[in-house]
Amino acid sequence: MSIVYLNGEYLPLEEARISVLDRGFLFADGVYEVFPSYNSKPFRLNEHLSRLDNSLAGIYMSNPLSKQEWAAIFAEVIARNAGRHQSLYLQLTRGISPRDHLFSDDIKPTVFVMSKPLEAKTSNAGIAAITREDPRWKHCDLKTIALLPGVMLRHEARTQGATEAILYREGRLTEGAASNVFVISDGVVRTPPRSRAILPGVTRDLVVELLRGDKVECREEEIDIRALDSADEIWITSSTWEIVPVISLNDRVVGSGEPGPLYRQANALYQDIKENY
Ligand code: PDD
Numbered sequence: 001m002s003i004v005y006l007n008g009e010y011l012p013l014e015e016a017r018i019s020v021l022d023r024g025f026l027f028a029d030g031v032y033e034v035f036p037s038y039n040s041k042p043f044r045l046n047e048h049l050s051r052l053d054n055s056l057a058g059i060y061m062s063n064p065l066s067k068q069e070w071a072a073i074f075a076e077v078i079a080r081n082a083g084r085h086q087s088l089y090l091q092l093t094r095g096i097s098p099r100d101h102l103f104s105d106d107i108k109p110t111v112f113v114m115s116k117p118l119e120a121k122t123s124n125a126g127i128a129a130i131t132r133e134d135p136r137w138k139h140c141d142l143k144t145i146a147l148l149p150g151v152m153l154r155h156e157a158r159t160q161g162a163t164e165a166i167l168y169r170e171g172r173l174t175e176g177a178a179s180n181v182f183v184i185s186d187g188v189v190r191t192p193p194r195s196r197a198i199l200p201g202v203t204r205d206l207v208v209e210l211l212r213g214d215k216v217e218c219r220e221e222e223i224d225i226r227a228l229d230s231a232d233e234i235w236i237t238s239s240t241w242e243i244v245p246v247i248s249l250n251d252r253v254v255g256s257g258e259p260g261p262l263y264r265q266a267n268a269l270y271q272d273i274k275e276n277y
Contacts, residue, residue, distance in 0.1 A: 003080040005073050005113040010080060013114065022110055023103065024093030028146035030110070031055035032091040035202070035239050036118055038277040039084060042074050043239075047202045051143060052090070058142040061094060064109050073113055083117030085274075087240050091145060118240065124267065126247030126259050127163040129236070131228065132156065134167035134174045134197070141196045153177035164236055166249070168225040169197055176236045179244075180204035183223055184233035184262050193220040203237040210269040216262065233260035242274075243267050 002013040023029035033055075035048045042048075049067055056063050065073070070090075078086055095107035134140075136149045153165035154177050165177045173192050175181050180201035182191045189211055194200050211218045228234060232255040234246040243266050245259040259267075 002114065002116065003077065004115075005077055005111070007111055010076060016112070018110055018112075019096045021096045021099065022093055023095060023097065023107075024091065024110060024145060026099050027101070028144065028148075029059070029103070030091060030093030030145045031059060031061075031143055032089065032145050033143060034087065034089050036274075037074070037078050037086045037088055037115075038274050040078050040086075041277060042071070042078070042088065043274075043277060044202050044206065045071065045074070047205065048239075051200065051202065052092075055142045055144065056092065058139060059094075059144065061092070061109065064092075064111065077113050077115050081115045081117075083115075085118040086115045087118045089114050089116075093145070121242060123163075123241060123244040124259065126245040127236075128161060128248040128251075129164045129166050129176070129234070129246045130157050130160045130162045130250055131225065132165045132167055134169040136167075138196055140174070140198055141194070141200060143199055147178075150177040160251075162248075164244075164246070166228070166234075166236070166246070171225050173223040173225055173228070174198050175201075176238075179236035179238040179241060182207070182233075182235040182237065183227050183231045184235070184260065185227065185231050187217065187262070189216055189218040189262060189266075190223055190227075191218075191220055192223055201237055201239075203239055203242065206273075207235075207237055207243060207266055207270070210273070211262075211266055214265065214269060216265070228254075231255065233263055235263055235266070243270055 004016050006016045033048045036043045091112045093110040095109045097107045157165045167174045175198040245263045
């Protein structure tokens with residue numbers, strides 16, 4: 001049985017309860033993080049906690065816990081759950097109060113952490129994706145729990161026989177419904193730059209760092225959506241999916257129709273870090 005952390009207590013998932021007046025439930029008034037723990041150690045924890053601070057500041061909340069307190073909670077949740085590699089989820093909402101758009105400053109945030117075993121990666125063979133105009137708001141750099149656009153986009157992808165929706169705004173690539181995107185042409189790897197239009201993905205940053213360390217040209221720059229049509233490879237990245245090759249886009253084959261050589265290089269670098277972590 002899965003053990004979760006809720007507001008200071010460790011308890012079975014089935015026993016974790018929150019009020020219907022929680023602002024997360026009523027307004028999606030909260031933020032979250034997802035990160036893997038490899039060999040029972042949270043991966044890139046500082047990066048995830050820095051992004052959490054940025055998301056909290058962006059919605060006018062402060063972090064109720066120190067880095068040490070967060071680390072202690074994660075260590076306990078990891079120890080109490082099964083799996084050498086786990087996927088950790090943390091959510092912070094503004095807390096419980098009578099329903100009113102305007103929040104008062106003295107409410108206590110709701111703090112929740114859960115974990116599930118990280119499944120072995122099955123996507124090395126590649127996935128199909130679709131493209132869609134990005135329907136989201138102008139603060140996509142904040143990891144908020146308001147995920148309805150992502151939910152709808154993933155559903156649309158599935159109805160087209162695909163796994164992910166790759167998004168664009170004013171003709172330029174932004175990111176996936178729940179991933180960052182990379183476009184590879186002529187041996188050069190490109191990904192859209194950090195901005196409010198995308199979530200600064202921790203996996204994205206690591207992939208850029210690993211490739212540059214391996215002497216691959218890797219650019220963070222605006223990418224015209226038309227670049228997808230002539231790409232040799234397309235990848236998406238996220239903490240739980242790692243690096244995934246997109247081998248079909250809008251029912252058209254990408255590159256050779258198979259995971260490409262730069263994907264294999266990037267994935268090998270990533271797997272090496274993971275296994276030795
Ligand atoms: N989502 N962009 C969006 C919109 C995301 O939701 C995610 C991850 C990413 C990738 O970020 P990272 O590499 O830090 O995981 C990019 C998580 C996995 C989720 O919502 O479950």
